[in-house]
Amino acid sequence: MTVRTSLARLGATALLALGALAGTAQAASTLTPAGTPIDNAAKLDYSVGGIGQDQICSSPSGNSTKTCTFTSFKVDNKxxxxxxxxxxxxxxxxxxxxxxxxxxxxxxxxxxxxxxxxxxxxxxxxxxxxxxxxxxxxxxxxxxxxxxxxxxxxxxxxxxxxxxxxxxxxxxxxxxxxxxxxxxxxxxxxxxxxxxxxxxxxxxxxxxxxxxxxxxxxxxxxxxxxxxxxxxxxxxxxxxxxxxxxxxSTAAIRVTKTAETICDPVGGDKSGTPPYAPKSIPGSYIQYTVLIERVDTNTSRSATLTNLKDTLATANVTFDSDFITGANVAGSPACAAVGAAVNPGAATSTGKSFKVIWSGAARASFGGMTGTQYLTASGNYTAPDINVNWNSVLPVEPGYAAGELKPGDKLQLIYNVFIK
The missing domain is CATH 2.60.40.10 (Immunoglobulins)
Known part of the structure; x- marks a missing residue:
């Protein structure tokens, strides 16, 4: 905005005095609020021939009297x-x-x-x-x-x-x-x-x-x-x-399930010279291995296993509740005694249905950094579902929560079926 002041007479000598702002001044830390009216006027003192004259106060359109009309505007919205x-x-x-x-x-x-x-x-x-x-x-x-x-x-x-x-x-x-x-x-x-x-x-x-x-x-x-x-x-x-x-930021867990034919009722198991390759025919003995492993290096995240479920195709296979001997399956004499051979050292675990192998940091429940447990079918298998509760298999112990798997830890769950 431009403030205009009209002089009463040409040739006059004057002292110009600016009026004070009538609105709110901008402080160092605050902006002048939008809508604030800014009003001011210019007041002119002057003399003619050495004789003082009435002060002239400005107006937006020009003024020659002492009556002020403020030049005004509103602060805009920034x-x-x-x-x-x-x-x-x-x-x-x-x-x-x-x-x-x-x-x-x-x-x-x-x-x-x-x-x-x-x-x-x-x-x-x-x-x-x-x-x-x-x-x-x-x-x-x-x-x-x-x-x-x-x-x-x-x-x-x-x-x-x-x-x-x-x-x-x-x-x-x-x-x-x-x-x-x-x-x-x-x-x-x-x-x-x-x-x-x-x-x-x-x-x-x-x-x-x-x-x-x-x-x-x-x-x-x-x-x-x-x-x-x-x-x-x-x-x-x-x-x-x-x-x-x-x-x-997470834990990366990999689950791998493999199936190996341990023996068939025609040629038996892999023992013998030359080695025999058992086939997957009715009466054959199949061993499943489920490998669960923590494959990341993120130590800031805890991974907790809860339950593993595997629904067997019981229309075609029979769960081996005693995989140490396999003796519970009639009609497969060639495979009946294979269990002890494929699970060396497990003879004292007759009657167990699952083998669990641990590899990783030392766990007391497995006797160290590596170890083996055997589980019965009771509580873990109700046809046709295998349900293994890892909170029970991996209990709370020093350095570990129940079911916890840390980077580099591995678990193997092994169980067997016969093909009908």
Missing amino acids: INLNVTTTDTTPGVSAIPGSTSTLTFVLTNEGNETQDFALSTTSNLSGPVGYMFNGTSATTVADAFDPTNCKIYDNAAPTTEITSIAGLTAGTSVTLKVACSIPPGQVNDEIGAVTLVATAREVGKPLVALIESTTNSPTVVDIVFADGSGTSEDGPRDAKHSARSAFKV
Whole structure:
């Protein structure tokens, strides 16, 4: 705005004194609020021929009297906002199949109370940059999309929101974004989520603000002054965004099941010269081995085995409840005495149905770093289902929770069937 002062007479000598501002001054830490009237007038002292004259006070249209008419305008609405994340690099640790949470902070850096619409995006791909703690982190590949993301005010963490109402200028609000981590992700994979905030008029969170194209002194014009946060927003669009990420931290367990034909009723077992290769025909003795192993190196995550279930095809096979001798299966004399031969040292375990072999860190229940247990069918097999409870097989002991498998640990569960 330009203040114009009209002089009463040409050739006069004058001393110009500016009137004090009538509005609120901008403090060092605060912006002058939008809508604040700024009123002022210029007062002129002068003399003619050495004789003092009445002071002249200015007006917007020009004045020659001492009556002041303020030159006035209203402070316009500077729309400025900032979204950051307080999460730290390399991202929030998350387990596949869980719901995990990111943290963002929205600050109203404008000069007016505003509503803010909130939204998230997670369908990113390829190299993506992050702004952990406001500092650029190394660009990494976005490997998966977190799903079902919901936004919460940190002050009310159980109520989902889509906007923030009446955020006062200069204040901030902490926001939580909770997302589902899809199952099947592997260690160190990154899933990025962007929180986007868009300034709105108070009480109208669904109505977009329109930036003023003209400047009217009597109207609070709207000026977009925001910068760009991520690729989800641009400069001067009344939006700002920040990106955080989940980093998968899990345990990788591999399960391998193999079947070996131990003997058949025609040629017997593998003993003899030359060795015989038993075939899988009716009456043959089949040994299943289920290998369970922890194949990652992530010591920060505990993996706990609960139950193993195997439903046998009992229309075609018979479970061998005493695999040490196999004597319970009629009609297979060639295989009846094979059990002791294929399970050396197990003669004292006659009547047992399962063999469990441990390999890994020392466990007292297995007598050390390696060891063997035998389990009966009772409690572990009810036709047609094998159900082994690992909390019982791997009890609580020093350094281990019940059923726990640590990196490098291995278990083998061995049991047999006869083909009908």
